Structures are given as structure tokens and as C-alpha cells.
Amino acid sequence: VAQYFGHIHGKTAYRDDQDIRHTVDTGGLLKNATALFQGLRREMFAPRVDERVYVYLSTPEHDYVYPTDRATAEMARPLRVKAPEQSIFATFALISQRDVSEIGDDLRSYEGTEMDGLVLGWQWTHPVDANTPTLPAFPETRYARGIW
């Protein structure tokens, strides 16, 4: 969840090692994406969904995580840590009109903002391409086609 706010939404808060709270606007996914692909080379939950998935790639310097030791709500505050080594942040989304139209009416408009897509998931993908460090290794085995 902390990764979603930090890397995809863009507006987040974290506590440093002095327990001082910082708010930060990372710009989120749309500002920081360095490459976009369409299509996953693997099966998804329904036929042809794999073809419609868009993959946004970015290379943030930091990661946002919850501490592993969080016995109380006070301890469960996001931290900013260095990004995992040799990794690209990948966000998987459905943005076609068809997919957006299938989102329930109650979700499609959130506090007056119309939704343009559905984020399916995100992860740090490892390792990076030896020649193009903004891409994961062997992108052609992972994704069907590059958009930009």
C-alpha cells in the first residue's frame, strides 16, 4: 500500500529515523514512467485480458514500505528506504474503455473524479537490462509490445 501511494498515486507521507513526518509529492506514475508496454506474456484471470494489460515502468530512487516490526498503530507508519537493487518499478493497469466501463458505477467516480483505468498490481521487477537500465532484462519475454 505504501508503494502504491509513493510510486503510483504520488502523494505520500513517511517518517524518517528521527520520527519526523514528511509529506512528499513524487509525481506518481504518470509523471515518472520511463517506458510503457502493452500485453503480458502469460495467462491472466480471463481470456485475452493479458493482451489488454498496460505496464508502466519507472526507476524511483526510493521505496516506501511499512516497518516489519509494527506491533502498534504508532509503529505502523510508512518509511522511505532506498530502492531495491537492480530493479525497475512496474505497474500493471487496464485502461481501455471496455475495461473502465466494467468497473462498478460506485467505483468509476470517486469524490467527483472520473476513473481512467484500473491498477491491477505493482512490483519491483528484477534484474535490469544490462544495456538499458530503465528496462528489465529481456523485456520481449515479459511484454508483448513497446508503446514508448
Place this chain on the structure above:
Amino acid sequence: MVAMHDALEKLPEWKELIQPFKPVARYYETMDILLYLNADMSYRADRVDEWLTLLWHPYKKDLIGIQLKGFRCVCRRNALLAGIAKDDEIFLPLAALVASRFLKEEAEALIGAASNERRERREVLMQKYDLATAFVARENARVSVSELRRAA
């Protein structure tokens, strides 16, 4: 309107977030993956093939989990899994699942490939599948019937 970072700070009110971490295999429908992690932390996803992904510690060479992708399709194609999903309280060892997939589906593709390519690919794949199988066997990782039902 509540600022997103304020919403984030309120997340600890979700009881789940401060529950002690328990390693379990969980099915995530939106990405159609079965995910098993033995540590409560971020990970680096290292793709092996269209079915298996190894999950590494963010900064160390420690395997901390695996992802099985396209899990719904596999459950629906596999009569044994579909049968188990109708049963009660059965836990299926993840090690068996990883190994059986390799034997049934990867082996066929490897037999069909040209000999040099086949040898190289087989070696790399076998190492990674061995790693995953040994990891989940060591962890005694199992998938519960309720997760199988969600996938099936």
C-alpha cells in the same frame, strides 16, 4: 476531501496491518497470482517463465517467496486441482504444485526445442525450478482449499 497522505497515515487503523505476519499462500485475483512470502517486506520479482517468478529480498541474495502466475487458468485446466477445490480442508503442498507444473508443461516444450537450445534452457529452468521447489518444501508452504476455490 481527505488528502491521500492523511489517508495513508490512517491505514494502521486497519486491524490487518498490525496483525502479526504469518506466511501463507494467498491468491490475488486482479493479477491472477498465487503468492507465497516468508517475510513481511518488499521484494524483487525475478521472472523464470510464464508460470513461475522467484521473489528475492530487496537487498540480499535471499529467496523470500514465489509467485505462480495465471493460477486461475491452471486450476481450471487441472482436473486434480479442480477436484480438490470442491473438497473441504485440504492443504496442497506448494512444492508438489511447482514440481508438477515443470514436469507436465515445461518438459514438453523442452523436448520440442533444438538440442543446444534445449540443453541450455533446460539447465537454467531446472536450476530455478529446483530453487523454488526446495524453498517451498523447506517452508512447508501449502495452499488452502479456500484459496484454490477463489482461483477456481
